Amino acid sequence: MKKIFTSIAILLFTLGAWGQNNMGTPYSKFGVGLLPDNYGAYTGMGGVSAAMRDNYNINFLNPASYTALDSMRFYFQMGVTGEYVDVSTYKDHSNYKVAQNASLNMAFRVYKKTFVSLGLIQRSDRGFDLIYSYPLIEDPTMFYVQQLEGLGGLNEAYLGVAYQLGRLSVGVNASYVFGKVEDRLTLVMQPATSGYYLKSQTLTRINSSLFTLGFQIPLPLTKKSELTLGGSFNFGTSLHGNRTFVANKISNTSGAIINVNDESWDNGEVFFPFRMIVGASYQYNKKWVFAGDYTFQRMSAYEEFGTNQEFQDYHKAAIGGSLQPNETGRYWWQRNKYTAGAYFTRSQLRFNYTDINTYGVTVGTQMPLRLARQELMLGVAVDLGMRGTHRNNQILEKYAKLRINIAFKEIWFMKAKIH
Helix, strand or coil, rough: CCHHHHHHHHHHHHHHHHHHCCCCCHHHHCCCCCCCCCCCEEEEEEECCCCCCCCCCCCCCCCHHHCCCCCCCCEEEEEEEEEEEECCCCCEEEEEEEEEEEEEEEEEECCEEEHHHHHHEEEEEEEEEEEEEEEECCCCCEEEEEEEEEEEEEEEEEEEEEEECEEEEEEEEEEEEEEEEEEEEEEEEEECCCCCCEEEEEEEEEEEEEEEEEEEEEECCCCEEEEEEEEEEEEEEEEEEEEEEEEEEEECCCCEEEEEEEEEEEEEEEEEEEEEEEEEEEECCCCCCEEEEEEECHHCEEEEECCECCCCCCCEEEEEECCCCCCCCHHHHHCCCEEEEEEEEEEEEEEEEEEEEEEEEEEEEEEEEEECEEEEEEEEEEEEEEECHHHCCCCEHHHEEEEEEEEEEECCCCCCCCC
8 A cells, every 4th residue: 555655646746747847739729728539548449438347447537437346456546648749830840748648546345336436637738839920011120929828727636436236337427627727928029129028828717516427338248248338428517717817018128017908807617518428348258358439529519708619529439459368367468458449539620621630549558467465557558640730731740649557456345364
């Protein structure tokens, strides 16, 4: 148990460090930041989640899956994604590195057929730093330099409960969503004159409750095969928000600050639209697993402080598979689980009649390690993909992600025998 608490401390310290520097994709400028397309325990399988259930991983994306966990164990799981991204337009090119989509989860049984999970998840990530320049019409020897910066994101702390009724498992996550997203604008005239330059800041804070419902039902087909159907749902929810806007003129010579605008809108709302994830998984001979998911979110209904943001609906399709040669095999390579998958996302973003789509392929492995009173599952997954396009002057991002997921199973409820 000491190892678990040490791991928690390390992860929390690391999360704090990442929170200070999260520069990332320009596409995170819209809404409350970039919503992850592929994360969680099954990243190596294309991010499928709706019908995935096993006794090693906490599948927090579908709360009904908690009933598949070992009733005699306490579970602790943590994960994080590191990402390298190459960003390009038809004439410019750059790259960046970022850590994101961290998660910290625990789960255990509280009563017969009743399981509880709690955790902390990154819900969205916002980070960009864009610089534009354009000449003055009146004087082509002078030009404006405009810098746009964004940072922040939303987090989710949840408490989930799942119950098994016959073959059917149902669950609910009650979540508290909180965080802030910030936009900064700096407008400077070059060459610098004796005048002023402009700086503005828009800060949006969000905090509210959100509920996720889930179900799963395994259906035996033969003695060696099983089909599982599952789904999870978020109903349309208004998240409480507070937005402030500040604009200042700053002297190029003295640094004196003159307030131009200082406004605050209290008790506004960000409407988080209906989302569903539905899917199926097929297990054969306790070795092979094949799964598929479809995700839909009605982002066309997304609003910020009473204004529809004119997004389109979000769609994602994912498929994945895994092979574990022998769960109780003598050699480590027999006990390993080998995974692969792919996914396609049509995001809520559309510019100049061009959809901003995401494509990705994944490979990974989950390595079980047995200790005296603990079992550990080390998951490593690689996600290669691209987001956007060069068509119609859009931005193309090619990325490589590395997801690390560590799950502990600690004997907790079993009493030690005294001889």
